[in-house]
Amino acid sequence: MPYKPIEVEEILKTKLNMIVDDADHKWFRLELDGLPPIRTKLPNHREDIRDKLESRIYKQLRIRKPFFHGLMDCTKYRDDYIKQIREDPYPPFNVFFV
Amino acid sequence: MDISVTPAFASDTKYFLPESKTNEQRFQNVQLRTYRFLDVQAHLLGEISHELVVVQPIQLNVEQDEDMSYVVSDDIFLIYGSGKTRLDAMREYVKSLIEFYDILKDAKTNPFDIKQFVYLQTYIQSKLSRGNYAVQADRS
Numbered sequence: 509m510p511y512k513p514i515e516v517e518e519i520l521k522t523k524l525n526m527i528v529d530d531a532d533h534k535w536f537r538l539e540l541d542g543l544p545p546i547r548t549k550l551p552n553h554r555e556d557i558r559d560k561l562e563s564r565i566y567k568q569l570r571i572r573k574p575f576f577h578g579l580m581d582c583t584k585y586r587d588d589y590i591k592q593i594r595e596d597p598y599p600p601f602n603v604f605f606v
Numbered sequence: 607m608d609i610s611v612t613p614a615f616a617s618d619t620k621y622f623l624p625e626s627k628t629n630e631q632r633f634q635n636v637q638l639r640t641y642r643f644l645d646v647q648a649h650l651l652g653e654i655s656h657e658l659v660v661v662q663p664i665q666l667n668v669e670q671d672e673d674m675s676y677v678v679s680d681d682i683f684l685i686y687g688s689g690k691t692r693l694d695a696m697r698e699y700v701k702s703l704i705e706f707y708d709i710l711k712d713a714k715t716n717p718f719d720i721k722q723f724v725y726l727q728t729y730i731q732s733k734l735s736r737g738n739y740a741v742q743a744d745r746s
Contacts, residue, residue: 529709530705530709535705535709539716543718544716544718544719544722545713545716545718545719547706547709549685549686549702549705551688553688555673556673558671558672558673558675559671559672560669560670560671560677561671561675561677561686561688564677564679564684564686565686567684568684568686599681599684
């Protein structure tokens with residue numbers, strides 16, 4: 509069952525406590541000590557988020573698909589996410605901080 | 607106005623007018639130069655707004671979702687844009703890239719943001735700062 513942008517937004521704000529960086533453009537930010545800020549942007553439309561689009565969102569969150577679905581389906585929580593990001597971010601941060 | 611399909615490895619200059627309620631003036635007459643290498647990849651190079659220019663090609667993934675919409679993305683900065691057509695998705699990608707540039711430009715306290723902005727500037731530069739560098743180079 510595809511998720512809708514508003515459902516993802518709700519998870520980002522309430523579960524992960526992400527801050528809205530730019531309300532007009534749906535950028536969200538999470539800062540954790542010692543790690544680069546995690547930023548993601550959600551689409552402006554209200555339609556279902558399909559696979560390719562979803563994959564870009566969970567990549568921005570530095571997690572894999574099963575973990576993202578765990579967050580969405582309430583089997584994973586903020587502490588799990590923080591642990592995951594600290595131990596096994598995917599894609600890893602160092603790839604993009606040459 | 608079609609951003610798609612230029613012969614493999616050939617260069618072409620395309621023009622489009624990204625829609626933006628807040629930055630209409632800024633996005634007008636935007637020029638993009640694309641280099642198409644594979645069916646699912648393109649490179650972004652050249653002016654992306656009146657203020658910003660891509661100085662090093664950014665490789666883009668162009669994918670189609672199950673609902674036939676398009677997603678354009680990169681694997682360097684993890685920016686994406688989506689839309690019903692390839693052109694719409696490209697417009698959204700460019701808008702997101704510019705937003706990302708502006709966010710990092712204004713994020714002056716986090717050392718990671720500063721580092722990433724420096725790295726981003728190896729790909730995207732402000733025309734103004736490029737002009738200043740040119741002036742400085744002339745003076746030296």
